[in-house]
Structures are given as C-alpha cells and as structure tokens.
Amino acid sequence: MPKSREIHLVQRPTGAPTPENFALVEREVGDAADGQVLVQNLLMSVDPAMRPRLTAGQALDEPMMGGAIGRVVQSRLDGYAAGDLVSHRQGFREYFTSDGKGLNKLSPDPDLPLSVHMHALGGTGFTAYGGLLHIGQLKDGEQVFVSTAAGAVGSVAAQIAKLKGCYVVGSTGADDKAAWLRDEIGLDAVINYKVQPIRQALEEATPKGLDVYFDNVGGDHLEAALRRMNTLGRIPVCGFISGYNSGHSNVGNLSNIIYSRVMLRGFVAPDFMHLWGDFLRDMAGWLKDGKVKYQETVRDGIAAAPAALIGLMAGENSGKMLVKLAE
Ligand SMILES: NC(=O)c1ccc[n+]([C@@H]2O[C@H](COP(=O)([O-])OP(=O)(O)OC[C@H]3O[C@@H](n4cnc5c(N)ncnc54)[C@H](OP(=O)(O)O)[C@@H]3O)[C@@H](O)[C@H]2O)c1
Secondary structure (H helix, E strand, O other): OOEEEEEEEOOOOOOOOOHHHEEEEEEEOOOOOOOOEEEEEEEEEOOOOHHHHHHOOOOOOOEOOEOEEEEEEEEOOOOOOOOOEEEEOEOOEOEEEEOOOOOEEEOOOOOOOHHHHHOOOOHHHHHHHHHHHHHOOOOOOOEEEEOOOOEHHHHHHHHHHHHOOOEEEEEEOOHHHHHHHHHOOOOOEEEEOOOOOHHHHHHHHOOOOEEEEEEOOOHHHHHHHHHHEEEEEEEEEOOOHHHOOOOOOOOOOOOHHHHOOOEEEEOOHHHHHHHHHHHHHHHHHHHHOOOOOOOEEEEEOHHHHHHHHHHHHOOOOOEEEEEEOOO
16 A cells, blocks of 8 residues: 655645645555555656636645556556556646546557657647647748747747748747757747847848747736737737746737727647647647757655746746656
8 A cells, every 4th residue: 555645735825835735644555445546656747727627626634636657557447457557637746546537548659758658749748739720720920929038838839830831930038949949949039028128139130020929927928028019910828937836917018909900819738639640640740850849847756846846836847847756
C-alpha cells in the first residue's frame, strides 16, 4: 500500500502566489479495489490556468487539479493492465486510485519522448494548432504576432505560422528566450517587452500591420496589437496571463475592432476536437522532421510543484513547465 505525497492549496493568494499558499501532504493510498486501478504519476503539467483557479475553482485542502501522465501499477478494472500509460487531470500527487473516470489511455509515439505528449503533441500544441488555424483562420504568407512566443503554446503557434510562410513577430520577457526565438526558430522579429515598450516595439516590427494576433497575454500586448491590425484581421484570444494575478486586465484601443473590422474570439481546445486527428498527424511529422522545436523546463519531485507554478507565472520557464515524479 503506497504512501502518496500531494500538493494542497491551503490559502488563496492575493496577487502572485507564494509558497505559504500550498502544503505538501502525505496520505495512505489503498490498493486498487474491485473495479479500480492504482496509478503512479510520472509527469505533471504546470499551467497558467491553475492561477485563476487558486482564486476560485480549486478546492482548499484537496490535491491541486492539473494534467498529468501516469502509469497503472495495479489493475482490477476491465480494459486496464499494469504498465498502461494514462493521461488525466487528477494532478499534483504521486499516486491515486481511480474507477477509470477521467482517465485516457495513452499510446505514446515510439519515436518521440513521452514528455512531448504533455506539450507540443498534447494539449498546449493542440491549443496552438486549432487556435491559429481554425479560430484565427490563418492564411499562408500573412503578418502574424504571437505573445509569450517562447512558452509552451506560443512557441508552437509561432512555428506553425512560420511553416505557413508567414512573417512572424514574437514577444517574450527574457533575452535568452528572445535569442532562442531568433536563432533557433527563425522568427522575423523578436521583442523583449521588459526592455522595449511593447507598443513602440510592435509598431517598428510590423511595417505591413498584422493580419493575425495570437493573444496569450491580454492587457498591454492586446492593446498594442489592436493598433496594428489590418482590415478584417483576426485575434484568437488564447489567454490573458498579464491579468491572472490581479484578476483584471485593462485594454484600450478596443474601438479598433470596429474601424478595422477585427474578429476577436476567445476559445478553448474542446471547440475544435474534430481537428485532433489532423493535429496528431501533422505535429508528429513536424516534430520528427525537426520542423517544430521545443524546450522544456523540468523540476524534480512533487515538493517542487508549488515553486514550479510560482516560477511559471514569473517567466522562469523556457517552453513547457513540467514536474517529473518518476521515470
Ligand atoms: N484557451 C486555451 O484552451 C488555453 C490552453 C492552454 C493555455 N492557454 C493560455 O495560453 C497562455 C500560455 O500558456 P502556456 O501554458 O503556454 O504557458 P507558457 O507561455 O509556457 O508560460 C507562461 C509565460 O507567460 C509569460 N508571462 C507571465 N506573466 C506575463 C505578463 N505579465 N506579461 C507577458 N507575459 C507574461 C512568461 O513568459 P515570458 O518570460 O516570455 O514573459 C511565462 O513564461 C496562457 O495565457 C494560458 O492561460 C489557453
């Protein structure tokens, strides 16, 4: 009967989360009962969407919700065997028992590392793919801006736009991430918004305006992009990370939506699940051909999970932020 350590939210943050908001709790986990599996988590996903849930949505004194990949270590449930890999959203803990609800069997691509199923070939990659191609209606050769372009979603969105022959500007908040975007990914222009004011830098980087802005940030980035939108431009609104700690995001220039007839649409990945098969085929091919590159920031052990989430909100990650629990 394994012991499991798990991360609980014990106090709701005001502003940026701090270590005091979380506790590491040890629990006995029973063996799998009839109709159950016992799962050991291997990799946990650390996502910006966890931050708004710390204010509302995440229960106190319960394991933090979140995506993970685990391995079945005992099965008394039809259809599952020890050794099966599963993805799920039962998150920040080492072991748990399940009746199978919310578990998805994972058949990892044998030619790619398992971890890519947590980002480029998983949820964040699919968000970029559908957000850009389906919601953003990207056309070959267009003028594109992607914010948080060195992050998990942004780096895939920026590279898909490059694969479609677009002129692509990316923004980030660190020089090493900017160098990766310029030198490894080959973006046409890169803005470090902590060094150059985003409004002026975006104006200089987009002489032909913008047809598509893939928005991960909201606030000042959205405001700057709205000034540069071409007629009938599209803004797939993926995230508003600049407002997650404060709970609000001020955006000026909204009247440009009218003058430039801009389509601004929020979305979540379930909006385009019909593209999942196309996505897996395209993305696996791009990854294997080296046409889509990725970075990972991996923290070790369950105790590191709160610092990983705090660090994600502060920009400590290059690419996908993960916590590794076991091989
Ligand atoms: N709609 C959906 O279905 C969906 C699904 C997944 C993610 N999302 C959204 O997509 C966005 C990116 O998520 P991700 O998982 O790929 O995270 P990520 O970009 O890998 O990591 C978050 C990054 O945000 C940047 N950041 C933090 N505070 C910022 C601020 N005030 N202004 C500008 N940038 C800031 C930091 O990068 P820098 O160092 O470059 O500043 C940080 O590394 C988030 O807004 C998230 O909520 C939406």
